[in-house]
Amino acid sequence: MTGPTDNLWEAMSTARTIRRFTDEPVDDATLARCLQAAVWAPSGANYQRWRFLVLRSPEQRQTVAAAAAHALEVIEPVYRMSRPDADDQSRQARNNRATYELHDRAGEFTSVLFAVERLPATPDLLLGGSIFPAVENFLLAARGLGLGACLTSWASYGGEPLLRAAVDLPDDWAFGAHVVIGWPRGNHGPVRRRPMSEVVYLDRWGTAATEITQAVSSADD
């Protein structure tokens, strides 16, 4: 269940976010397969106005560490999160510990920035449709290969100017996502999601699509 897989359904249903990584570097062939998957994604009018920046030099990893530290300061109060006591083994403490480790060790791992060109007439939300499908393909490829990955917003908010300056991003380009990759310490496994029946509507807001959501046995997994 948790090893590499070529199965589409297993990959999608077990592509859990990985926040803790081993010290083993990510090899070029693995990274290339993930990037190739990103390039296969759809984009508006198939324009492919995207670039994928691999950050792994010591200098750029320093910048990533600074962006991650900044992000941590921002999310601590939002999520009312603090460093858990060493002996706290509750689920929340374990989750928080993984989140702190991700941010604390950010500069030790390879990051991939997903950049997209802004177009004058395209609203920003719609622009997301020309970069996040590539992000998702990348994450699924990583899952398929057994690689761990974490989608972050480190290249947004206060981290954006840091990373923008560090990679020389042109003014009319924006960062969609910042993904951290590494070999997982811990396991991939079934994703935790709300049941489909709560989020699928038929024809109008709030109208349950019962006949559809009950048509698969895994509907409420």
Next chain:
Amino acid sequence: MTGPTDNLWEAMSTARTIRRFTDEPVDDATLARCLQAAVWAPSGANYQRWRFLVLRSPEQRQTVAAAAAHALEVIEPVYRMSRPDADDQSRQARNNRATYELHDRAGEFTSVLFAVERLPATPDLLLGGSIFPAVENFLLAARGLGLGACLTSWASYGGEPLLRAAVDLPDDWAFGAHVVIGWPRGNHGPVRRRPMSEVVYLDRWGTAATEITQAVSSADD
């Protein structure tokens, strides 16, 4: 190559946009598997502030037809596109013919709207990261099952108010995507994309990541 597949890599590399559909309706079990895949996607902080609206009543398909007609008026001048002559068999004419058919027949097919809740502090581009991974999972599931799908912007621009009113979308929610589905007339097949070597950079904008992009044989497919 073009039939249903459970293989992750085949699904990602052959999930071509389908614009021409047969008259056969999409059954609930197929649609449910695509929606289940959407629900498996990641979202910011795993908040899953999304809803998936299946539009298939005659009234809602009428609204979709109106939104598509509006979208066609907008894109014709942008793409300098006009209805091809019946005897024009050039690749561009065939592409344009499929695009016109998609818009002309929009009201005959099932659509799925992907809605996402706006959050006060979240920039719109980043918000796309909480809905377009679900869109991509949906498209890959459709490809896996042999179903055709087309990601459109009909719920953006001028189509947005039409669809917003028709489905009673709450004010603080936005449409990410409008996907049309149906059984393909024509085939899935390899996607057409720029070579990876042109869009992957190492550490800085414009620096080729040759050692990475050459690490897979399919790098320049």
